[in-house]
Amino acid sequence: MNAPPWESLQDSMADALLDPHAAMPDELTTRSGHAAAARFDVYRNNVYSSLIDALVAAFPVCVQLVSVESFRVLARAYLRQELPQCAALHDYGAGLPDFIHAWEPAASLPYLADVARLEQAWWQCYGAADAPTLGMQDLVALDVEQLLGKRVRLHPATRLTQSTHPVHGIWAAHQSGDEPVAPGNWQPESVLLARPEAQVQSRTITSAQHALLAALENGAVLEAAAGAALAIDPGFDLGATLQLAIEVGAIQELY
């Protein structure tokens, strides 16, 4: 029997590593010829446990919400569907929020997918490019007319998420290591994440504030972005929102 070319053998090894019920490819062996399957399981276990560990590290609040045992079951199911596409594992798990959303065993925790989305956004914020930030003094030189005609470049680390659940309250309650307390006010929350320096900053924002920042992120001039926010909340305060965004370091520059 001719050995298969390396590429097809490699593919069948990869498939067999991911499928716990698959047989080890016959081309692999040991000195004694025995116990090869048990050794193949060492590799299989390394693949599963290292990828599950990576997800456990990336979604620490989700782990607390469902227990580490349940999260590992979830992560195992997810990785069989989606492997990392990049060897940098801090990018792994982009599809986990959608996977959780569709995963039947998590149906009793409808906020879990949005918490996962916030945790993902947190890591993106953490590892994004560094850049300078806008200061309040940069605004005072402009009159209102000029300001409303400007576009706003958000800082590269700035991330926005939106949920029909109090995701920021849930997330924040699991940061201290103490026994978490459920948010007292169970209402939709949007979240602004920024990292002007080393520390990720997070703030709960209103849906009108979210609409402003999302429009700015998409390149709208300030007047049009404010219009989108006012359509949601007629009492929307543009000045206060810009001040909040500048104070957390979410804005790089006006242009």
Next chain:
Amino acid sequence: MASTLPVAAGVSLKPEHYAAILETDPGVGFLEVHAENFFCAGGPRHRYLTAFRERYPLSIHGVGLSLGGAQAPDALHLARLRELLLRYQPQAFSEHLAWCRGPRGYLNDLLPLPYTRASLALVTGHVDQVQNALGRRILIENPATYLRFRAEEMSEAAFLTELVAATGCGLLLDLNNVHVCAVNHGHDALDYLRALPLASVGEIHLAGHARQVAPDGHALLIDSHDAPVDAAVWALYEHCLALTGPLPTLVEWDSSLPDWEVLHAEAGKAQRRIDAAPRASRGIAA
């Protein structure tokens, strides 16, 4: 171009030890990080690595290039590596004789390849490609393996010897892996060492392993990097230094991390053996 690593003992750099190293400024020869942990654009990871790079020589160790795979190295991965090496100018860059990328994505383990003429030609092409893209000589690490291939046409040492001759790459000699493979496959670790082009070794790795007894009654050693260096590996290290003379040596510890003092003491044990090694041997043994 970057110089070589100092002939001294270094340690794996882990976030759990950042504060202790920055506060105590310990005398370690160099630090080693996994390249892929720094593929992000910015943020605290790079702030820390910049601070450490100002204080210590640096080795960047890749775990994801999949040089032993049938497919050519991923272009985006290679571009990120190139950027990382330009940014930090490390004294060494190393990768593994292994593969980790399957048709559906990364498997995140260092998987074995068959030692055949055909795979040697493939890996030679990959190493050439990487050295050209990075503009530097790289070190290739001997893997820890649990299985072998029926189709094997040459020993691992012969494979590495030919790879070094064909590409001009250096070797990262992982002595824990040498010991793990010798036990797992039933060959002699010193014979393996003597069959390598030892003059091409640019760095040594030492690490801990775990022991299992397999269903066939043979011991199976797992390259777990979660324990102190085993006595058998220290003995192999002394034999190796007698053949090679002193070499830059890393104590690797990747999981179940100990307190910094424990890791630092482990590096001290390597440093004492470096200091005691005969200086004139380097090159003669090869």
